Amino acid sequence: MGWLLNRQQTLRPSPRNQVFCAKSPLLACLLLLALAHAMPTFATDSYRSETLSAASMAPPRAVRIGIHNFPPDFVVSKDGSSCGGTGFEYLRNLLQQAELTLEPVCVTPARMYLLLDQNDIDFSINIKSTKALVDVAHPPVFAEPPYMMLQLVVYSHSRRANSVHDGSIAMIRGFDYQGERQQLSNAGLRPVDLPDAVSAIEMFLKGRTEHLITYDGPFKAYLAAQSMPSVEPVNKLRRKTLQEIPTHVVIGAQSPFRAQLEQLLHSHAQQYRCKMLKNCGNVR
Incomplete structure (x- = not known):
């Protein structure tokens, strides 16, 4: 009985529950108190479930392209704070067809190779023979057809x-x-x-x-x-x-967008019979 009394004190029944307990058998009273104690936990678990569900439905991050100064297709400002170019605009419009957002990352070529291997960028434009690209732990994928x-x-x-x-x-x-x-x-x-x-x-x-x-x-x-x-x-x-x-779109081996980018570029090239990807097809 001492254990039961201590348990009832811990559960802190509401005044309404206290009245019920005073008029009800002990077993019914304990059942009511247990249910009252479980309600906050149920509400918290329900909230957490809804939060996780909302997070899983959030849009993925943007696709990141490494851009170094290679005019006229790709240009970087003198202070290195912004970059873009006609090549970036073309690729951004192409990715939009697959509901993907493209984000530029302004880099030097030497740093671009490192970022691609570390999965900090998803793709860039480069030739196949660059040793700094192929002599890495995770060799990238060179998409076909060539970019230019x-x-x-x-x-x-x-x-x-x-x-x-x-x-x-x-x-x-x-x-x-x-x-x-x-x-x-x-x-x-x-x-x-x-x-x-x-x-x-x-x-x-x-x-x-x-x-x-x-x-x-x-x-x-x-x-x-x-x-x-x-x-x-x-x-x-x-x-x-x-x-x-020839230069190619080079996709990081560990990029979460690897398969999607490969499929998009392949389908686009087939649809428009592109020999070179640059400015090929109806991309606006």
Whole structure:
């Protein structure tokens, strides 16, 4: 009986329940008190269930694309705080067809490879042969068809130009250039690594390197958009084409959007018979 009395005191019955208990058998009174004690727990569990259900219905995070300075398709502001470009707009509109939101992440190429492997971004645009992309724990997926073709070239100052003539060649840090980096080093040229395409172009045009390896698209886009003087007229530069290289949408192996992105790109390419993904099909 002492245990029962202590149990009743712990349950703290309401005045109404106290009246009932005074007039009812002991077993009925204890049943009523037990039910009253369970009600708050039931309400809490119900609230938690509704909260978890609402969370499961919340929209997923945006798809993240890594963007480095590669005009005209992808551009990053000088302070690195914003990025976009015509390529980003095209891909954003394409993903909207699958009700996916695309979010730009402004990065340097070297950092982009790390973020892709760590699943901090979902995809980017790159060539297949970049060693920093394939020599990782989780090799990414290169979607087909290619995004676009790039023409890889070397520009050189003439011997008369007011520039250094020391065998230096400006290039993007982390870029292998389809094996051309090693070939140029073997030929005696000295690599000068810069964060991105624009930095390499500017270093060369200022005469601080004798040569520049670049993709022709970003070089011509920079010249069209900038008025920075060069130590030598651009039409006097020596130009050598090395090779044409396809770029691809490269998707992180651990991205939660991997299968969805692969299917979207494949279906879009089939529907519009795209040989190159860039600007292919009715995307608005």
